[in-house]
Amino acid sequence: MAQSASTPSSVWNQLAESKEFREEFSAQQLKRGIAFEIRALLKKRGWKQEKLAENAKLTQGVVSRAQNPDYGNLTINTINRVSAGFDVAFVGTFVPFSELVEWFENLSEEVGEVEPFEKEYQQFIKRKFMRFRTRRRNRRKLGTRCVSAPPGIQQGAISSGASRAMQVSLLLSDAKLIQMPSREQTPAGMLPTQEVIRSKVVVGGF
């Protein structure tokens, strides 16, 4: 079958046509968009309507209607129950039409890829732990370098340019946790020694 060039009439052109069109476009996002998201979330999690109904403390009939744009109107309360059932947040917010058009144009089943709180929290804890471990490792590395300095020789004097740069960057990254020694404690231009750093570490904050 031959294909001819189309004359695209963009969403924008249609929105510009009338206020009524814009009103309807926005209303359909609530009606169709949310139903679509519920279906995408169910699919992504491999849940049946019953499972969501149980989690959301709704009847299966309500869930069935919520995911079908042709039935009834969704109430805020139902949306709230559904989001609780999925253990995710629902954000209803006023936006300019440009955002709605962008949402419409980028619509895909990937909208169902919303992690439940528990999973998100586990990732949050894991990230925190990794950051803590990296910091601790870096601090140890920094300490080892300082300790390895022969007695009687200033730390700055034995550090190569690269390792000094690393020490400085580590110190800067930990700026919130380590109080830099004052000028009196450290000779001008020298990096703080391990002892100074240890004594100045503020415990907590992870």
Added chain:
Amino acid sequence: MTHWRFMDYQDAQGENLVRKWYDAQIPPVRVAVMWAIKEVSVTEELSENPTFNPLTLEHVGLFTLRVSPEINRKKRQFRAIGFWSLADHELILAGGCEKSGRVMIPPGAYENVLDIQLRYYRSGIGTICQHPF
């Protein structure tokens, strides 16, 4: 991600039949059809989308997109009608109608689209173009 490409059928005179029907509708119907097309196009498994309805019996080979916009506080049923080309993952729209019980407005809308598919589309008469949104 788009799974299904929506196309419009244009007859031998170059008239876009679904566009003609679409343009004659009031905004609530047009918006509902527009959202339905978008939604179905990004649905991988069509049977999971309640908007998409493959027809059976005498209309087998056709599909409709079911929309029921609220007009003056009353729900009315509208259908965008088309047929599919599974090999190309294309859904070709060729008409539309309002469904009031068993009555179609315009009458014989399903038969017209079936006719287009069997007599014209399959014989290579007319063209198809990408649906504009």
